[in-house]
Amino acid sequence: MPASKPLSKPVPFRISALERKLFSNLLSMSDVELARHDARWVTVDAKPGFPCRVSLEDAAVGERALLAPFTHHDVDSPYRASGPIYVREIAQTRKLAVNEIPEMLERRPLSVRAYTSEAMMVAAQVVDGHELRETIHTLLATPSVRYLHLHNAGPGCFNCAVTTD
Numbered sequence: 001m002p003a004s005k006p007l008s009k010p011v012p013f014r015i016s017a018l019e020r021k022l023f024s025n026l027l028s029m030s031d032v033e034l035a036r037h038d039a040r041w042v043t044v045d046a047k048p049g050f051p052c053r054v055s056l057e058d059a060a061v062g063e064r065a066l067l068a069p070f071t072h073h074d075v076d077s078p079y080r081a082s083g084p085i086y087v088r089e090i091a092q093t094r095k096l097a098v099n100e101i102p103e104m105l106e107r108r109p110l111s112v113r114a115y116t117s118e119a120m121m122v123a124a125q126v127v128d129g130h131e132l133r134e135t136i137h138t139l140l141a142t143p144s145v146r147y148l149h150l151h152n153a154g155p156g157c158f159n160c161a162v163t164t165d
Contacts, residue, residue, distance in 0.1 A: 010137040014165040015101065015150075017094040018053045018070075023087050026068055039068035041089075048107055051152070051159060054091035056102040064089040072158035073149065077119035083157055098165045105129050105160075109153035112136070114145045126153045140164055 026039055034040055041064050044050045050059040059065045066089065071082040096102065106129040114123040122144055127135045132150075139145050140162070148162040 011140040012098050012165040013136050013140055013162050014098055015056070015096050015105075016161050016163065017056045017096070018085075018087075018160070020054050020087075020091060020093045022070075023054070023066065023068070026066060027087070027089065034066075034068075037068065039066060041065070042067050042086075048104070050086045050088075051104050051108075051157075052088040052091050053085045053159060054087050054093055056094045056096070056104050056160060057088070057091075058104050059086065059088045070158070073119070075119035079115065079119055079121050081158070085158060099133075101132055105132055105150060110159070111151040111153045111156065112139065113149045113151065114139045114142065115147055115149070116144050117146045136162055 026034065026037060031041065044059040044061050044063045044065055047061050048058040050065050052059055052065065065086040067084055067086055069082055070085045073079055073081040108129050110127055110129055110132060112125050112127060112135050113121055115121055123139055123142065125135055136148060139148055150159040150162060151157060152159060
């Protein structure tokens with residue numbers, strides 16, 4: 001019987017939330033000022049449904065969340081990208097442990113996009129959130145992949161970045 005191939009050690013990863021300070025100016029604006037920035041407050045009416053990119057938690061029903069455009073892939077590449085995101089009014093920047101996956105991500109279908117150091121996409125997969133850990137390990141083990149972006153699969157909105165730790 002042939003010897004089995006040894007399993008490679010999974011690549012440690014870290015999921016990064018967006019920093020609250022990126023939105024400080026918007027969070028303090030009036031509705032009129034927000035409108036000038038194509039942003040607005042919404043009242044959460046379903047959970048899950050309003051995933052905060054700062055706390056990496058779904059907002060609670062009745063809570064206010066800022067809906068704003070955000071350039072999540074600010075790179076010199078054809079893959080430069082922006083889109084709408086939610087930021088909970090009371091959100092604090094979440095710092096996750098190595099290999100920690102927030103519940104918010106485990107409960108939804110996700111698009112996982114893999115990028116090189118030149119910010120070029122080299123792979124993309126749609127996975128159920130419960131399959132995310134294995135997908136992260138597989139993609140980050142690919143020699144050309146330097147980081148991942150996680151998006152909600154249906155609407156395509158950016159959630160967070162994943163890097164090796």
